[in-house]
Amino acid sequence: MLNQFHHTAEDMIRHNGGRATAGRIGILAILLAEQQAITHREIEQRLPQAQQLDRVTLYRALEWLVEKNLIHKVTSDDRAWRYHANRELHSHQHAHFKCTGCAQVICLDKLPVEANWPLPAGYRFQEIELTVKGLCANCC
Amino acid sequence: MLNQFHHTAEDMIRHNGGRATAGRIGILAILLAEQQAITHREIEQRLPQAQQLDRVTLYRALEWLVEKNLIHKVTSDDRAWRYHANRELHSHQHAHFKCTGCAQVICLDKLPVEANWPLPAGYRFQEIELTVKGLCANCC
DNA sequence: AAATAAATGCAACAATGTTGCGATTATTGT
DNA sequence: ACAATAATCGCAACATTGTTGCATTTATTT
Ligand SMILES: [Mn+2]
Ligand SMILES: [Mn+2]
Ligand SMILES: [Zn+2]
Ligand SMILES: [Zn+2]
Numbered sequence: 130m131l132n133q134f135h136h137t138a139e140d141m142i143r144h145n146g147g148r149a150t151a152g153r154i155g156i157l158a159i160l161l162a163e164q165q166a167i168t169h170r171e172i173e174q175r176l177p178q179a180q181q182l183d184r185v186t187l188y189r190a191l192e193w194l195v196e197k198n199l200i201h202k203v204t205s206d207d208r209a210w211r212y213h214a215n216r217e218l219h220s221h222q223h224a225h226f227k228c229t230g231c232a233q234v235i236c237l238d239k240l241p242v243e244a245n246w247p248l249p250a251g252y253r254f255q256e257i258e259l260t261v262k263g264l265c266a267n268c269c
Numbered sequence: 270m271l272n273q274f275h276h277t278a279e280d281m282i283r284h285n286g287g288r289a290t291a292g293r294i295g296i297l298a299i300l301l302a303e304q305q306a307i308t309h310r311e312i313e314q315r316l317p318q319a320q321q322l323d324r325v326t327l328y329r330a331l332e333w334l335v336e337k338n339l340i341h342k343v344t345s346d347d348r349a350w351r352y353h354a355n356r357e358l359h360s361h362q363h364a365h366f367k368c369t370g371c372a373q374v375i376c377l378d379k380l381p382v383e384a385n386w387p388l389p390a391g392y393r394f395q396e397i398e399l400t401v402k403g404l405c406a407n408c409c
Numbered sequence: 410a411a412a413t414a415a416a417t418g419c420a421a422c423a424a425t426g427t428t429g430c431g432a433t434t435a436t437t438g439t
Numbered sequence: 440a441c442a443a444t445a446a447t448c449g450c451a452a453c454a455t456t457g458t459t460g461c462a463t464t465t466a467t468t469t
Contacts, residue, residue, distance in 0.1 A: 147415085147416095148414095148415060148416065148465085148466050148467070149466080149467095150415090150416065150417085150465080150466070152416085152417080153416090168456095169456080169457085170455095170456090182417085182418090183417065183418045183419075184418095184456095184457085185417080185418070185419080185457090185458080185459090186416075186417050186418070188456095188457065188458080189416080189417085190416090190417095193416095204344065204345075204346040205344070206344040206398070208348040208425075208426085208455075208456065208457095209455085209456065209457095210456090210457090226388060226389075226392070229395060235389075237386075237387075237388075246364075246377075246401050247377075248366060248377075248401065248403065249366075249375075249406070250406070251405075251406030251409060252366070252403055252404065252405055252406055252409070253403045253404040253409050254401065254403045255369060255402045255403040255404065256401075256402050256403075257399065257400070257401055257402070258346070258399070258400040258401075258402060259397065259398070259399045259400075260397070260398045260399075261386050261388065261394065261396075261397055261398075262395045262396050262397070262398060263388065263392055263393045263394045263395040263396075264392065264393040264395065265391075265392055266389070266390070266391030266392055269391060269392070269393050287446085287447095288434085288435050288436070288445095288446060288447065289435080289436095290434080290435070290446090290447065290448085292447085292448080293447090308425095309425080309426085310424095310425090322448085322449090323448065323449045323450070324425095324426090324449095325426090325427080325428090325448080325449070325450080326447080326448055326449065328425095328426065328427080329447080329448085330447090330448095333447095347424095348424075348425065348426095348456075348457085349424080349425065349426095350425090350426090
């Protein structure tokens with residue numbers, strides 16, 4: 130139920146010292162209900178007509194949610210960030226899958242790569258960004 | 270010597286059935302001379318004042334070089350493609366490093382990940398895109 | 410209910426890349 | 440060397456995604 134997610138969303142926002150505005154709650158509820166990582170545009174489309182937000186407000190709300198570590202965003206090759214709620218599985222580093230057919234992005238559970246990557250001398254490792262590309266079950 | 274690269278570039282272009290225009294040759298020579306993967310903008314800046322190209326022409330030349338497999342392009346989190354000449358090392362799949370300080374991108378030699386990634390049932394693997402982020406020797 | 414800081418909406422801007430189309434040019438054949 | 444031709448180029452216009460400044464509104468606290 131989306132109402133359930135609304136409640137959870139509001140809690141999460143308050144626990145992080147932010148104002149529980151309709152916009153933030155709605156956005157986070159959408160991301161909590163979503164299996165995949167979705168774009169700014171897709172979030173906009175899922176918002177009920179009654180409470181459409183300004184583009185900029187949506188961007189800023191997402192920025193805030195990322196800062197507070199409630200969601201994470203994923204780089205893609207189509208120049209559009211995709212956002213996804215942080216669940217237990219995804220609190221740490223993980224890889225992503227992107228379908229080259231329908232452009233959907235899902236989070237993969239693990240990041241089966243050694244964190245100690247062989248870098249040139251003097252370089253310092255910070256993090257790995259890994260996207261597996263292929264076809265999803267629908268597009269196969 | 271950049272002239273040497275010009276000669277090589279012209280050869281590579283002709284061998285692929287394309288017209289050896291000053292623009293294409295200049296671009297490919299720049300990419301051959303460059304260690305790192307560089308952006309459209311950076312290529313533009315390296316072109317001699319005498320033969321500045323239209324932005325669109327530059328984009329289309331790069332597109333053609335990628336099609337012909339003479340160069341490859343790299344996705345980044347700043348929404349700008351970066352281009353690099355295909356050498357032996359990079360003809361196959363490989364990972365990239367991006368410095369979070371100065372934004373430089375270099376190609377890493379290997380891709381120490383199994384090509385057979387554990388995907389959900391019904392999904393088909395195509396390729397891996399992997400970027401290691403960190404600080405380069407200068408920015409450390 | 411008033412005070413206050415946080416969040417919002419609007420307009421303007423920036424960066425990167427794409428498309429259509431007429432003009433130019435590299436290449437080929439004579 | 441010259442003409443024919445298709446490939447390439449340059450320009451203008453557009454698209455998408457995201458950012459910044461600032462005045463207005465609103466959630467929260469007192
Ligand atoms: Mn994820
Ligand atoms: Mn590379
Ligand atoms: Zn798909
Ligand atoms: Zn650096």
